[in-house]
Amino acid sequence: MDIDSIRPHTLSREECVRLLSSALIGRIVFTDRALPAVEPVDFYVDGGKIVICTDSSSKVAAATRDTVVAFEADDFDTDARTGWSVTAVGRTRTVRDPDEVTRLTGLPLTAWTTGCGDHFIVLHIERISGRRVHR
Secondary structure (H helix, E strand, O other), X not given: OOHHHOEEEEOOHHHHHHHHHHOOOEEEEEEEOOEEEEEEEEEEEEOOEEXXXXXXXXXXXXXXXXXXXXXXXXXXXXXXXXXXXXXXXXXXXXXXXXXXXXXXXXXXOOOOOOOOOOEEEEEEEEEEEEEEEEO
């Protein structure tokens, strides 16, 4: 395949949210002891928010309390050299309200990494961008 036939396409906000909603696993980018860190996480897109479920004793839970983080998910077919990548940026919030915890527990969060623990983090999407690569 000719590399020149592969074209990147910038995605709209709606396309980004739709594709993000279809991803099986995401990566949260945060600061850990003044250094960048990336961890795979279980998540669910809930309107304009990304809900992340983790264990309360995890590094992600400790490092993402009320801070700005980035979040990324993607899907690629390496043989066809096609795929997409979406990145969201926003402020996180630890869920403490028991009623909200109950509601979030009912979301269809699929345990892919370590499984959904007892701690919810909500990332309010302030910026989102993405690209699709296709022939």
